[in-house]
Amino acid sequence: MLRLPKFDVVSIDDLSIGEIERVFVLADQFTAQLEAGERLRIADGMVMATLFYEPSTRTRLSFESAAHRLGGCVISSASMDASSAAKGETLADTVRVVSGYADLIVIRHPYDGAARVAAEYARCPIINAGDGSREHPTQTLCDLYILRRKKGHLRGLTVAICGDLKFGRTVHSLIYALARFGANVVAVPNRGMAVPDYVLARLAAERNYSFSSVSISELKSLAGGLDAMYLTPSAPHQMALFTGEMPIIKAAEPAQGPAALDAFYVTRFQKERRSEGERELADYVRFDARALKTSRTQEAVVMHPLPRTDELAYELDADPRAVYFEQAAAGVPVRMALIAWLLENAGRSRKRTAGAAPLILKAENAPPCSNANCITRHEIRYLRPRFKPAPAASHSELCLRCEFCEHELKVQYVGHARSRRYYRFDESLLGYVRQWLEDGTLMVVETVKQAEEAGYEPYRRGPQREIMNAQEITRAVEAIAAQIIRDLPDLARVSVVGIVSHGAALAVRLCEIIERQTGVDPVRGAGRVSRL
Ligand code: NCD
Numbered sequence: 001m002l003r004l005p006k007f008d009v010v011s012i013d014d015l016s017i018g019e020i021e022r023v024f025v026l027a028d029q030f031t032a033q034l035e036a037g038e039r040l041r042i043a044d045g046m047v048m049a050t051l052f053y054e055p056s057t058r059t060r061l062s063f064e065s066a067a068h069r070l071g072g073c074v075i076s077s078a079s080m081d082a083s084s085a086a087k088g089e090t091l092a093d094t095v096r097v098v099s100g101y102a103d104l105i106v107i108r109h110p111y112d113g114a115a116r117v118a119a120e121y122a123r124c125p126i127i128n129a130g131d132g133s134r135e136h137p138t139q140t141l142c143d144l145y146i147l148r149r150k151k152g153h154l155r156g157l158t159v160a161i162c163g164d165l166k167f168g169r170t171v172h173s174l175i176y177a178l179a180r181f182g183a184n185v186v187a188v189p190n191r192g193m194a195v196p197d198y199v200l201a202r203l204a205a206e207r208n209y210s211f212s213s214v215s216i217s218e219l220k221s222l223a224g225g226l227d228a229m230y231l232t233p234s235a236p237h238q239m240a241l242f243t244g245e246m247p248i249i250k251a252a253e254p255a256q257g258p259a260a261l262d263a264f265y266v267t268r269f270q271k272e273r274r275s276e277g278e279r280e281l282a283d284y285v286r287f288d289a290r291a292l293k294t295s296r297t298q299e300a301v302v303m304h305p306l307p308r309t310d311e312l313a314y315e316l317d318a319d320p321r322a323v324y325f326e327q328a329a330a331g332v333p334v335r336m337a338l339i340a341w342l343l344e345n346a347g348r349s350r351k352r353t354a355g356a357a358p359l360i361l362k363a364e365n366a367p368p369c370s371n372a373n374c375i376t377r378h379e380i381r382y383l384r385p386r387f388k389p390a391p392a393a394s395h396s397e398l399c400l401r402c403e404f405c406e407h408e409l410k411v412q413y414v415g416h417a418r419s420r421r422y423y424r425f426d427e428s429l430l431g432y433v434r435q436w437l438e439d440g441t442l443m444v445v446e447t448v449k450q451a452e453e454a455g456y457e458p459y460r461r462g463p464q465r466e467i468m469n470a471q472e473i474t475r476a477v478e479a480i481a482a483q484i485i486r487d488l489p490d491l492a493r494v495s496v497v498g499i500v501s502h503g504a505a506l507a508v509r510l511c512e513i514i515e516r517q518t519g520v521d522p523v524r525g526a527g528r529v530s531r532l
Pocket of ligand 1: 306
């Protein structure tokens with residue numbers, strides 16, 4: 001039996017830049033060989049299984065064509081409704097069984113994080129062909145391949161990504177990849193369809209990358225042919241990322257005029273990912289030839305992962321800048337290249353550089369993932385929610401990131417399962433929280449009611465104890481201020497200093513009271529040290 005390496009492609013970030021470039025080299029070779037009508041046998045004996053739990057035309061057929069054209073063969077279920085999934089078989093069981101029949105599994109699934117689960121349970125490599133609204137890495141390979149072919153390079157390009165950026169999985173993978181290749185992204189979401197926070201959090205944490213968003217009304221003015229709209233990528237991320245060659249398009253200053261766009265990536269309204277939605281569809285922007293008429297857009301290619309509905313005018317099809325059918329056609333050589341790359345790596349194993357091992361919250365100690373479409377909310381018989389601590393915006397919130405769908409869960413109460421005590425979270429508890437996560441004793445809940453229903457009692461000492469209530473604090477601060485006013489004759493020479501993490505707020509309150517009562521602001525008089 002052929003042994004492909006257990007290299008799963010769940011996210012586009014599972015492939016390094018070097019690996020993506022190798023795939024492109026192979027794709028160029030296959031394009032030439034296909035054109036020359038060569039018959040290839042490099043995947044002779046390979047069996048690829050396609051498990052598509054959602055509709056597909058391009059991804060599935062191009063994968064299947066790719067396997068056949070390499071000399072391999074394909075097994076598939078006509079529809080997952082015709083498989084044991086319809087009898088209630090879990091995803092984990094299905095992929096365990098199918099990895100006994102195939103050397104490679106290509107899977108598409110409606111739930112976010114499903115491909116990661118498949119990768120954990122299958123013995124053979126898993127390629128994600130779209131998991132819910134999370135990612136679609138092989139579509140990104142096709143997108144990048146065509147974009148690079150059209151523009152000669154990726155670094156420094158400016159790509160406007162339009163439409164449903166919330167649920168469009170092709171968009172998420174594409175943004176991660178463009179960030180890595182040093183391209184600028186201008187997000188042009190339809191109303192209420194902005195790039196989700198978990199995507200932005202990954203970009204910020206792993207790539208030091210951020211980008212500007214352009215509102216739909218601005219897009220409308222662009223679509224209306226106006227040249228006045230100022231589009232600028234928030235370029236500083238690139239400066240931080242690339243210390244070597246600088247991107248071609250630098251942070252455009254308004255004085256220099258707007259940056260040119262290299263590509264529009266138009267996407268479909270993902271109606272199947274919403275329960276309501278027709279209302280939003282009504283103002284979904286339609287992209288037509290007018291958008292290419294401005295001086296900044298003349299060189300832009302128009303991309304789309306397809307299928308299109310009404311968002312992309314048919315009149316564009318004849319324009320040489322419309323490259324969406326080329327993207328679709330690239331599906332075969334690019335997916336052949338991905339399979340060939342796996343074959344090239346047969347026998348190798350992968351060193352995972354990804355951070356620390358996940359910290360797992362026991363099922364009985366964790367609320368469900370905050371994302372209703374997360375696989376952990378559906379495959380409940382065997383899957384446990386799994387979170388990693390993530391940076392939080394507020395000191396009084398514990399932020400946990402789901403290992404499967406990456407959505408964040410923000411909790412205010414944490415508990416210790418052995419002592420059955422709960423605490424209102426504050427930053428000073430972080431060390432304990434990590435420790436409890438590691439030894440499996442952390443419990444998190446969103447409300448006191450939930451904690452008490454689970455049999456936990458409030459922790460009465462330490463950070464939980466109320467030493468003074470708000471009124472008492474106000475009275476005490478006023479008394480201290482009164483004492484300062486009374487005892488210090490020259491308030492203009494007084495500095496009030498507090499420690500940044502704790503006393504600073506108190507210092508500011510004292511200064512405010514002193515200023516209110518005397519007209520002298522001791523802080524300003526004393527310089528910066530006291531504005532903590
Ligand atoms: C996309 C998908 O399935 O996410 N299609 C594709 O694979 N080319 C895009 C879409 O359905 O809108």
